[in-house]
Amino acid sequence: MTLDQKNFWPQFKKNYWEKEPLLVKNFISPVKDLSEDQIFSMLVKYSDHCRKQKNADGFKFYIDGQIQYEQETLQILPTQKDKTLQGYNQRMEEIFEDYCLVCDELLQVSEKNSKKLQDFTTTLFKHVGFPNRFIEMGLYLGNYRQTPFGVHVDGCGVFSFPVVGKKTFRLWTPEFARKNPALDRAHNYSKFKKNSQTMKASTGDMTYWPSSSWHIAESDGSFNATWSLGVWVDLTHQENLESALRPLLKSKLGELGIKTMVQLSKENSSAEALPQNYLETLKAIKNISENEWHDALLKSWLxxxxxxxxxxxxxxxxxxxxxxxxxxxxxxxxxxxxxxxxxxxxxxxxxxxxxxxxxxxxxxxxxxxxxxxxxxxxxxxxxxxxxxxxxxxxxxxxxxxxxx
Ligand SMILES: [Fe+2]
Known part of the structure; x- marks a missing residue:
């Protein structure tokens, strides 16, 4: 299956996008062109940046499912001396029985590699449209046996691309999760297994699940590295409008300098009349032209x-x-x-x-x-x-x- 295969995306949009999970064996896309060596170089480059800044923003590190403090995370980041992803894993495995390193900002260090992801998302968005929040690409690596934070749901649909090793993604429907609140953040979910659906993905495959799917990743404890592309679609139209119009409202209404509101003259009197400062606000809103509303939305869209x-x-x-x-x-x-x-x-x-x-x-x-x-x-x-x-x-x- 290739990214450009003509029928794939129309079918994907119709049957799977925000509806159903999907596993595609051997999916040929630009994301697959990112070699292990390139990923290792990006990791070292971003780690060097963090060490220099003395801040591990963009990384999360878990030992036995417990998130670690920034100072500990800074200590264990990959270095050039590790030579390869496997070399890094070897060093980690000597210390930790179960570790997971997540990096959400890896593509920041390489415009060229980021372009490869863009080629994938451009094709995707051509068919399903832009997500109203954003997309985020994270790399998950380690010898952990399950997602450190247990069974959960995100506000995003997720495409996963295993780079090294095998992974099983276990999924539950939102209806089932609603009826079984014990599933939330569960690490021990054996009694719910029969109600789940699994997707077993290896290097070169691609999986997808919609934003409403409850999920957890499982592995046999051998080293694996996986790209995870989150397509965040959880913003409401109202929230979108609020942020689009905020700069305009700030420039038009922020100058009114209203800090206090009038008091009612009598506690039991009618509150029919608007305070003077609200009347001024109404006048200012009325004076915003249609073109100004248009331009505020235009800027947000651009x-x-x-x-x-x-x-x-x-x-x-x-x-x-x-x-x-x-x-x-x-x-x-x-x-x-x-x-x-x-x-x-x-x-x-x-x-x-x-x-x-x-x-x-x-x-x-x-x-x-x-x-x-x-x-x-x-x-x-x-x-x-x-x-x-x-x-x-x-x-x-x-x-x-x-x-x-
Ligand atoms: Fe997730």
Missing amino acids: ELASKKGFKNFPQRRTSSKVSLKNKIKMNESSSSILWSNLQSEVKTIYAFQGNLIESKLSPKVIKLIAALNSRQICLISDYIQKNDLTIVQALVKLNAFEIL
Whole structure:
């Protein structure tokens, strides 16, 4: 089965997406191209970063199912001396009978490898749409026999890709879990086994379960490493709107400076009339134009779309300077720059990997961006003049381009 196999995704959307679990044997996708060596290099690079920062954010470490403090976690992270994933496991197994290391931020250290995951998610989202929260890719490795935190449910659907070893995923329906609350966080669930469904996955396979599935991973205690892609779909439309509109409401209403509310003149009197400061608020809300509401939603949408659904996009800033004489092209790993004209102001907004840049309206800049997006090499002076260079410079800083 391959990622591009024509019938797979329409079938997946119809029968499985947010409905049913699925195991696909030998699934050929760009995620499979991430070799053990590449994964080990990413682990060491991210561990080095953590050691330098003296903070283990992005890692979680469990011994016998118990989460460890940050200081302990920093002590056991992979180092270059381990040489391979197996080498790291050997060192750990000498100390711990049952350990599990989780890293959620691994793809941050490699734009190139992150692009491989994007190729997978782009195909997925083409069929099922963007998740309304985000996607997150975690690597789980260790010799642990079951998920350290027991049987649970997340707000995300999960795709798993075993890299080393075998794993059994045991699943229960939400209906069964509702009727059997003892399943929640259970480590000993033998009496519920007959009501579960299992998926046995080996290296190269892919499994999926919907966000409502209760689950636990099991193994025989030999070393395994598995990618787990969480597709978080648990945000309500209301929560989405709240965060999209917050900046607009803050800029329009935050300045009213209301700190106290009027007291009722008599305890038992009617409270029909709104306090004066609420009346002022109503007036301010009424003065927000339809175009301003539109632009607030537009900005939120561009941020999500330019992040391609990722929670964290690998960010690499540069301090390079460009001039009109430079030739530039999009970086190989860069995704396209999105742009849209605002309706409430004569401005264009550019979105690149979750960063939004507002700039005055310039058809010349838009022409340059369109040429770059289509992967052309562009001599900047062929498109724009000096007064438009600021926006190009801002995008250079975000490492969107290669200066030739
Ligand atoms: Fe989970």
